[in-house]
Amino acid sequence: MEKSFFGVIGLGVMGRSLSLNIANKGFKLSVYNRSTAGEETMVSDFMKNVNSQNEVLGFTDLTEFVSSLERPRKILIMIKAGNAIDVVIDKLLPLLSEGDIIIDGGNSFFVDTNRRKKELKNECVNFLGCGVSGGETGALKGPSLMVGGDKNAYEIVAPVLKAIAGKDKNNNPCCTLVGDEGSGHFVKMIHNGIEYVEMQLLAEIYALLKEEYSNDEIALILNQWNQTDLSSYLLEITSKIFLKKENDAYIIDTILDKAGNKGTGSWSSKIAFDLGSVNTMMSSAVFARYISSFKSKRTQLSQDIKSENSNKNIDLNDLEIAYRFARKINHHQGFELIKNGSQSYNWDLDLSEIARIWTNGCIIRSDFMERSIFLLKDGKNYLDNEEIISFLKNNESGIINILNTGLINRISLNTFYTAYDYWVAITTNRLPANLIQAQRDYFGAHTYQKIGFNENEFFHTNWEQS
Ligand SMILES: NC(=O)C1=CN([C@@H]2O[C@H](COP(=O)(O)OP(=O)(O)OC[C@H]3O[C@@H](n4cnc5c(N)ncnc54)[C@H](OP(=O)(O)O)[C@@H]3O)[C@@H](O)[C@H]2O)C=CC1
Numbered sequence: 001m002e003k004s005f006f007g008v009i010g011l012g013v014m015g016r017s018l019s020l021n022i023a024n025k026g027f028k029l030s031v032y033n034r035s036t037a038g039e040e041t042m043v044s045d046f047m048k049n050v051n052s053q054n055e056v057l058g059f060t061d062l063t064e065f066v067s068s069l070e071r072p073r074k075i076l077i078m079i080k081a082g083n084a085i086d087v088v089i090d091k092l093l094p095l096l097s098e099g100d101i102i103i104d105g106g107n108s109f110f111v112d113t114n115r116r117k118k119e120l121k122n123e124c125v126n127f128l129g130c131g132v133s134g135g136e137t138g139a140l141k142g143p144s145l146m147v148g149g150d151k152n153a154y155e156i157v158a159p160v161l162k163a164i165a166g167k168d169k170n171n172n173p174c175c176t177l178v179g180d181e182g183s184g185h186f187v188k189m190i191h192n193g194i195e196y197v198e199m200q201l202l203a204e205i206y207a208l209l210k211e212e213y214s215n216d217e218i219a220l221i222l223n224q225w226n227q228t229d230l231s232s233y234l235l236e237i238t239s240k241i242f243l244k245k246e247n248d249a250y251i252i253d254t255i256l257d258k259a260g261n262k263g264t265g266s267w268s269s270k271i272a273f274d275l276g277s278v279n280t281m282m283s284s285a286v287f288a289r290y291i292s293s294f295k296s297k298r299t300q301l302s303q304d305i306k307s308e309n310s311n312k313n314i315d316l317n318d319l320e321i322a323y324r325f326a327r328k329i330n331h332h333q334g335f336e337l338i339k340n341g342s343q344s345y346n347w348d349l350d351l352s353e354i355a356r357i358w359t360n361g362c363i364i365r366s367d368f369m370e371r372s373i374f375l376l377k378d379g380k381n382y383l384d385n386e387e388i389i390s391f392l393k394n395n396e397s398g399i400i401n402i403l404n405t406g407l408i409n410r411i412s413l414n415t416f417y418t419a420y421d422y423w424v425a426i427t428t429n430r431l432p433a434n435l436i437q438a439q440r441d442y443f444g445a446h447t448y449q450k451i452g453f454n455e456n457e458f459f460h461t462n463w464e465q466s
């Protein structure tokens with residue numbers, strides 16, 4: 001029997017969509033899912049969705065699955081991130097041959113990907129970490145693919161990845177080898193960090209609007225914004241969410257206000273600390289999800305708090321400006337983190353190319369991302385651009401008015417606040433850090449630098465000596 005060109009392990013939400021996408025592009029495919037209690041029909045259910053033109057073989061036996069693949073074997077693992085990946089790799093290894101290629105398409109932590117790549121290299125097996133974005137629909141119709149690893153291995157799987165990826169405005173695939181090692185998963189992790197912020201900003205806008213406007217009206221406002229340069233996939237789906245009803249009830253009003261997460265947002269925040277990069281907005285968006293999960297505490301404490309119920313009178317023009325303002329800072333912080341990661345890990349990442357593969361297929365695709373291809377050229381970031389700087393300088397009052405509305409009405413707007421605060425701090429010539437240095441020197445003799453002296457000169461004061 002003719003062997004399959006490509007293999008997919010894992011037929012969950014993403015694995016089955018990617019598999020159909022691959023098969024629809026004409027590649028002969030083998031798919032595998034473990035057959036555990038309660039999940040025995042994953043493969044047979046999948047096979048029912050395969051059309052007669054697709055060449056797909058389904059397996060619940062890993063050895064048979066691997067034997068069905070032509071060499072070098074090209075296997076995409078699309079399962080839960082974490083230990084499960086190591087478990088599957090351990091099971092695969094004895095079945096593989098020199099030169100075979102494993103691609104991890106899940107949201108794996110990039111440090112694990114660095115390790116796995118090294119371990120597999122010792123076994124003469126290639127390992128690529130591929131960030132996949134686009135959710136269920138994107139995976140089926142054209143995701144954005146951020147690949148990290150060796151160029152030679154990438155070239156072998158590129159025909160499949162490029163064929164299934166979404167296409168940019170010039171019809172080029174939203175798929176690229178971003179760099180070596182776990183750089184693909186690093187870039188996907190930051191993508192998700194940016195995504196968390198974009199989502200939280202919309203949630204805070206909802207918090208402001210919902211006291212004054214109906215769901216239909218909120219949908220209309222967001223939809224109007226989506227006809228402007230603010231247009232994005234997340235804005236589009238959010239406006240649609242407000243219109244969706246079940247049994248005459250708006251679904252949004254029936255959903256418990258506890259946000260979940262699977263880790264990529266908090267990893268992005270932790271890495272920013274390690275790299276000395278400032279990403280206050282991502283941390284704020286992660287913490288907003290955590291606070292939301294303290295539902296019973298919030299319910300208990302909210303009983304003692306009087307709600308003013310004042311007339312909010314939100315200025316929609318200011319809100320639109322504040323949103324535009326905060327998104328610019330979010331993208332700046334996100335790409336700055338990528339830049340810092342690139343420098344620290346020697347990955348030579350191309351920010352403009354990353355923006356390009358994020359213009360279609362992925363969750364944070366937007367008009368602004370399209371413009372970012374230009375703004376991020378030659379290693380530049382947003383705050384190197386005069387137009388961006390002048391927008392931020394000239395529109396402070398819009399975001400201040402919105403923050404004031406939040407303060408007066410007890411509406412938590414922390415992610416908007418962190419955007420503005422970052423802008424204020426980064427544009428302040430003299431910060432009070434001189435006091436921090438004095439305090440450190442006082443209690444710990446940590447020394448300090450002096451204004452007008454050489455950067456390499458450090459001073460110490462005996463603060464208690466009169
Ligand atoms: N959903 C999304 O929007 C996106 C998800 N991702 C990432 O893609 C990956 C898959 O996500 P998704 O498809 O949503 O997840 P699902 O929960 O839908 O599917 C999980 C898959 O992993 C398999 N699996 C879980 N544990 C093991 C194990 N120990 N050994 C073998 N197989 C295992 C499951 O098999 P079984 O059915 O037998 O349990 C199933 O096939 C994750 O890393 C996720 O973070 C990336 C981008 C978007």
Ligand SMILES: O=C(CO)[C@H](O)[C@H](O)COP(=O)(O)O
Nearest residue numbers: 107133134261262263264363
């Ligand atoms: O990668 C994704 C989108 O790009 C996944 O949907 C991911 O699960 C989103 O993160 P979280 O579950 O933490 O909200």
